[in-house]
Amino acid sequence: MPKFVLDGKEIEFEQGQTIIQAAKKSGITIPHFCWHESLSISGNCRVCLVEIEKMPKLAIACSTLAAEGMVVYSESDKALSARNAVMEFELINHPLDCPICDEAGECKLQDYAYSHGSGESRFNEEKIHKDKRVPLGPLVMFDGDRCISCSRCIRFCDEIAKDPQLTFIKRGDRITIVTYPGKELDNPYSMNVTDICPVGALTSRDFRFKARVWELSSTKSICNGCSRGCNINLEVRNNQVLRLTPRQNEDVNSFWMCDHGRVNTYKFINAEDRVDSPYLRRGGTLTRSGWDEAFAAASSELKSYSKNEIAFIGSSFATCEDNFLLSKFATQIIGTKHMDFMPHFDSGFGDNFLRKGDTAPNSLGAKTVGIFPGKGGLDLEGIIKSVKDGQIKAVFLMEDNLIALRPELKEIFSKLDLFIVHSSNFNETTEIADIVFPASTYAEKHGTIVNFEGRVQRLRPAVATFDVDRALEGMSLSRWDKFGTKFDSWAEGNKRDARSSWRILAGLSGAMGHKYRYGTAEEVFMDIAKSISAFNGLDYEVIGELGAKLKLDSVSKPAIA
Ligand code: SF4
Numbered sequence: 001m002p003k004f005v006l007d008g009k010e011i012e013f014e015q016g017q018t019i020i021q022a023a024k025k026s027g028i029t030i031p032h033f034c035w036h037e038s039l040s041i042s043g044n045c046r047v048c049l050v051e052i053e054k055m056p057k058l059a060i061a062c063s064t065l066a067a068e069g070m071v072v073y074s075e076s077d078k079a080l081s082a083r084n085a086v087m088e089f090e091l092i093n094h095p096l097d098c099p100i101c102d103e104a105g106e107c108k109l110q111d112y113a114y115s116h117g118s119g120e121s122r123f124n125e126e127k128i129h130k131d132k133r134v135p136l137g138p139l140v141m142f143d144g145d146r147c148i149s150c151s152r153c154i155r156f157c158d159e160i161a162k163d164p165q166l167t168f169i170k171r172g173d174r175i176t177i178v179t180y181p182g183k184e185l186d187n188p189y190s191m192n193v194t195d196i197c198p199v200g201a202l203t204s205r206d207f208r209f210k211a212r213v214w215e216l217s218s219t220k221s222i223c224n225g226c227s228r229g230c231n232i233n234l235e236v237r238n239n240q241v242l243r244l245t246p247r248q249n250e251d252v253n254s255f256w257m258c259d260h261g262r263v264n265t266y267k268f269i270n271a272e273d274r275v276d277s278p279y280l281r282r283g284g285t286l287t288r289s290g291w292d293e294a295f296a297a298a299s300s301e302l303k304s305y306s307k308n309e310i311a312f313i314g315s316s317f318a319t320c321e322d323n324f325l326l327s328k329f330a331t332q333i334i335g336t337k338h339m340d341f342m343p344h345f346d347s348g349f350g351d352n353f354l355r356k357g358d359t360a361p362n363s364l365g366a367k368t369v370g371i372f373p374g375k376g377g378l379d380l381e382g383i384i385k386s387v388k389d390g391q392i393k394a395v396f397l398m399e400d401n402l403i404a405l406r407p408e409l410k411e412i413f414s415k416l417d418l419f420i421v422h423s424s425n426f427n428e429t430t431e432i433a434d435i436v437f438p439a440s441t442y443a444e445k446h447g448t449i450v451n452f453e454g455r456v457q458r459l460r461p462a463v464a465t466f467d468v469d470r471a472l473e474g475m476s477l478s479r480w481d482k483f484g485t486k487f488d489s490w491a492e493g494n495k496r497d498a499r500s501s502w503r504i505l506a507g508l509s510g511a512m513g514h515k516y517r518y519g520t521a522e523e524v525f526m527d528i529a530k531s532i533s534a535f536n537g538l539d540y541e542v543i544g545e546l547g548a549k550l551k552l553d554s555v556s557k558p559a560i561a
Pocket residue numbers: 146147148149150151152153154177196197198199201202
């Protein structure tokens with residue numbers, strides 16, 4: 001492989017790579033604002049100027065091709081002085097409003113001002129003022145004062161979203177960003193511009209002023225908005241999910257995610273309508289119960305029906321671990337063959353970029369771990385018909401609001417003698433349930449899901465679920481004070497006594513006299529990996545942060561994948 005020297009270090013590169021690309025591949029970051037590895041090169045910010053031996057002038061590392069034997073300095077006096085000058089230029093008209101800017105803490109301009117700025121300004125004139133708080137579209141706000149005219153947002157719309165909606169107008173220090181006449185920034189991927197804007201010029205209207213970014217904890221997870229399974233970070237403060245941001249995975253979503261995934265798939269986690277304990281229907285009303293009481297009630301009710309009168313409905317929203325245990329529970333403990341899950345297909349949602357028409361994250365995983373009818377058993381439509389005919393008298397449903405999707409099922413499922421539901425939130429389906437178990441959301445548990453291509457990926461808990469009142473029994477408040485935790489606001493976000501569905505099923509199995517010996521989701525996964533050939537050889541470590549491909553030739557893909 002050809003090599004060049006950067007700051008005294010030999011760097012290998014591929015023909016056609018620029019200096020900045022080759023440096024990045026070797027783990028060296030040359031400062032940059034306008035360059036982004038997924039966008040075309042514009043070369044306008046000049047902060048990546050480097051000195052190259054035998055070249056009379058400095059060159060920009062983002063557009064200069066690396067060449068065999070080249071000797072490059074990014075930290076020489078000449079390069080540093082140029083970088084200082086660029087920083088001084090960028091800051092001339094900048095409002096320096098970091099204390100009230102949402103980008104503070106993750107702003108390239110702020111970071112570089114510290115690491116590459118001169119620390120003072122020689123500019124005494126009045127700054128140019130531009131428009132502030134301009135809604136460019138339903139989800140993105142623009143602050144013209146902060147824009148450094150890098151054009152990343154314009155290039156994103158043109159090249160990635162393939163929907164040109166933004167452009168520059170005016171020139172020199174009056175230059176600014178606008179949407180084209182009659183247009184809004186409203187493409188389905190518009191919020192990615194808030195991630196790639198290197199300053200606080202473009203901010204998320206959904207997240208603005210909710211938190212300072214250094215107050216957020218970040219947990220690697222997967223979006224549950226469709227079967228693409230975009231890699232994301234769950235960003236949490238005081239046990240509340242406040243935003244989702246995309247996490248780079250070149251095999252799934254590169255740097256991006258869609259706006260639906262970003263704004264519509266986390267609010268139910270923080271919602272007021274969370275199921276906060278098990279509930280039993282007494283005298284026609286759902287009332288809170290303890291876990292043991294709910295397990296005992298569900299167990300004795302289930303035992304009063306023959307196996308052919310009971311059907312199970314798994315979930316393309318639940319994890320593989322949850323669905324695996326549901327399948328085992330149905331076949332090994334109840335002995336029924338009537339089992340399926342509800343497809344969630346929306347042909348208007350899919351596109352040619354990331355979004356998939358299957359708007360559930362784990363259809364392939366649910367099917368692969370055993371959620372399908374046994375030989376001679378009923379599928380979903382058969383179950384519905386048999387409930388209507390009165391042959392199926394009890395249904396056990398895990399983590400799916402069937403009635404929201406198909407309202408006609410309300411009347412049919414109201415006929416059931418027994419309707420047991422796992423749900424994270426009260427909804428149209430829990431309204432007619434007899435027993436409701438509180439299920440953890442995807443942000444509150446370990447587990448795996450399988451995307452449309454057969455890539456198994458990991459969920460990790462970012463939010464705690466337990467009954468605060470019970471957890472604090474015997475714990476003095478002064479202990480919280482000692483850690484400086486604002487107890488009241490923390491506790492407000494924690495009133496959720498929920499469990500992963502596999503754990504609920506393990507508890508219910510125990511009440512029915514059958515012990516599953518799983519202590520963690522990982523142990524359930526190890527059993528999956530042992531017993532289902534598509535998962536052979538996998539464990540949580542192998543899946544890691546970026547996922548692993550299943551050996552899918554051994555299972556048939558569901559029609560909706
Ligand atoms: S709004 Fe942000 S991304 Fe767009 S040109 Fe200005 S600084 Fe660059």
